[in-house]
Amino acid sequence: MAVQIRPATEGDVSQITDIFNQSIPVGDAEWTERLHTHADRLAWLHDRTAADRPVLVAEHNGHVVGVASYGDFRDSGVREGFRFVCEHSVYVDNTARGIGAADALMDELESIARENGLRQMIATIDASNGRSVAFHARRGFIEVGRMPDIGFTFDTWRTMVLMQLDLR
Ligand SMILES: CC(C)(COP(=O)(O)OP(=O)(O)OC[C@H]1O[C@@H](n2cnc3c(N)ncnc32)[C@H](O)[C@@H]1OP(=O)(O)O)[C@@H](O)C(=O)NCCC(=O)NCCS
Numbered sequence: 001m002a003v004q005i006r007p008a009t010e011g012d013v014s015q016i017t018d019i020f021n022q023s024i025p026v027g028d029a030e031w032t033e034r035l036h037t038h039a040d041r042l043a044w045l046h047d048r049t050a051a052d053r054p055v056l057v058a059e060h061n062g063h064v065v066g067v068a069s070y071g072d073f074r075d076s077g078v079r080e081g082f083r084f085v086c087e088h089s090v091y092v093d094n095t096a097r098g099i100g101a102a103d104a105l106m107d108e109l110e111s112i113a114r115e116n117g118l119r120q121m122i123a124t125i126d127a128s129n130g131r132s133v134a135f136h137a138r139r140g141f142i143e144v145g146r147m148p149d150i151g152f153t154f155d156t157w158r159t160m161v162l163m164q165l166d167l168r
Contacts, residue, residue, distance in 0.1 A: 065096035068105035127159035
């Protein structure tokens with residue numbers, strides 16, 4: 001059955017929390033050693049929704065298998081010059097990678113960003129996350145910067161790759 005994309009609801013928060021948490025011990029996605037809680041992902045969903053930012057989930061065979069969202073790249077409430085750029089995140093359950101869920105999520109997320117008048121979309125990716133770099137490059141994101149050794153988790157120095165998609 002095809003992957004279906006829809007806005008996230010409070011009922012999805014347990015699965016969203018689990019999907020984010022799978023990546024934390026791997027170390028190459030979010031630079032934290034602390035697992036998310038249901039409460040913090042619920043607060044995140046509420047904050048994004050209140051700010052009119054999309055939070056999307058991918059469903060496959062009746063299960064939530066992915067989540068994607070975007071927010072500010074820099075704080076555009078304080079520095080409004082950044083209001084046409086967003087930074088996104090996309091996560092797929094490790095049992096459902098390679099089935100097109102990430103592409104389906106990004107197709108919809110990019111379309112919403114365009115409808116909202118955004119011009120640039122930014123991915124900040126751990127340089128060791130070859131799968132995410134390859135995925136974003138295939139979708140047209142271009143590497144625009146590399147910041148060596150700016151993160152440190154799990155006894156490892158981490159380099160950030162900045163990739164940018166022109167939404168026009
Ligand atoms: C990044 C992510 C969303 C991509 O979703 P996915 O379903 O795995 O993506 P796809 O399989 O469609 O695409 C991945 C591509 O990388 C390739 N790939 C896989 N492992 C790779 C590696 N180690 N190095 C380079 N390329 C790799 C795949 O072959 C595929 O390329 P193709 O489409 O040309 O065949 C998913 O892997 C994920 O959730 N990862 C963990 C969380 C994460 O890192 N999120 C991004 C944070 S920036």
